[in-house]
Amino acid sequence: MIKLKYMVCIPALVCSFYPILASAQDRLVTVKKIEIPGAPARFDYSAIDQQNARLYVNQEGANRTLVFSTHNYRFRGEISGISQPTGITITPRGNLAFISSPGYPLLAPPDRPHVWGNGVVDVVNLINLRVVRKLPVSIFPDGSAWVPKESRLFVSNERAGREVVIGGDPMRVLASIPLGGQAGNVVYDPRTKRIIVNIQTLNQIAVINPKSLKITRRIPLPQGCVNNHGLLLDTSKNLAFIACTGHLHLPPGEVKNDQSKILVMRLPDFKALQFNIVGENPDVLSLDTVRQRLWVGSESGVVAVFKIGSEVAKPMKNIWFGWVGSDAHSVAVDPKTGFAWFPLLDVNGHSEIRVVKLEQLGSA
Template identity: 30%
Template structure:
């Protein structure tokens, strides 16, 4: 660099740096402004009913699945690559099932006495004996398996391969891979509708809900989700012919009428909604968010109405509900003592 050029650069450098700083501040401010804000706080219709200290460090938990007949809750401790089994009736940890690499999804099927878990670190689904916790088989999946669903009519487990944009269909007893469904983009959660005998899958890359024939694994319908950014969470109310979809990009909950296959309502929920749970007996929907915000909605005349919305706990993005007791459960990295814990909440009368 010539001396004159260097001198000129030194002269202008402070202004260039100041300009870059101003641009950075504007960008950060714009992102903060555009980021979804939490909805107005409304007292949660819940009260503390107990707390179970969980083993291991306070690393990330993911999905949870409950066997309501036995009162056993299976929690995916993703950060520790283990599944934690909790007796929610006795409020104690039954066992820790290790070596489920980066476990995300977990699903108990009481009729088969089996627990299924996605070992995301190995791109596998692991099958566990519900009574002993022993691994009884595994099956290869697509890239980054996450959520799970059970097709009771065909005795098949579906794994959502988020990055792969596919669903792997696996025999629930033998672990044999029956086939792969192609969705055409990154996918979110999957659920089985026993009324229409269809699988529903969030295609979060396309902001749509795909309906598939579980016999042919073909997409038969793509339901547009206007107003949704990145649909990830999904739960069904089959008897009411409703699907609830959580859009984590813009903190919206969409209601889809399954008969008309169209969005019939929207609601604001906590930032970064993740796991949903539906209590059929109370017609009550729970939406747990990465932000620790919980939204509770009652379904009235086919539409969910917010009855409670507020911060529950840091990283309380997982929820499971007991259809018998109507208690809801939330694994969190830090409970009241600062250790990992399972929070137990019961409805306020």
């Protein structure tokens, strides 16, 4: 058992502690393994198109987006002509995808630490899997969110510290909103009709009016949430989930705190409710809206799954916690089946898509 030390708790918040072992309440069962040909290559964000039963997986290390059927797990094709793709957003009709492509070099050389690729957002026709437009958005575009009423895409330009807005007919860059710090992930809240974005170097959240393109509010996060990158909403429960990565680079000799956790906040007032421990360096969050389960991937390969209940002060309960595979930092859950799709960097010398499900112990 790995002991968790130096945990920071905030008064009036509930802190939950879990060892890096599988939970005794549920078991993780592998449904399917899909081997990806070629040398191992890193993945990033995935997206499930429920309407067309498709999974889109950005394999940034191979400069492509892979497409699979969520019905029979078969490979359906790939999107090429993109450069180290990170974020992906699919429009509600499922006919267009927006793929963030930071370009080269994704990782800057040691002698030029501030040099990044000239990033674009690739607009993709999902009927023929072709890139139809490339929109320049400066350095390192990452996560994105679609606003249906305004028909606008908000893209977190992480390294530039800006939220880039795409829209119009034809689609083009409409604005670039300075955040004051590095942009983490971004979501759209349909209830308040506002964009919510992490400012990860300020430990802060910004609220943006998607029509006026103005920042209307800034919310400082509790002391225990450091480097807030991942972000997801459960609109049915009026909750926001913030992935707190923690200190990635500490001064020599300083003890590393166990600061990788999920912060739960109540909407729309952003009242902090609960912290829960997750795998080191959490990244992508995915919500099973049918079963009310939150899946949290991490760069360490450790995955946490939580059940979202109705308790006001402590809405989340851990139901599984353990190692899934190499670099299991990205996850996409299909609400129709409850199956979670994990792209894994290296499994015995190849990359793999692993489909898993949770079962209660003792069930068939």
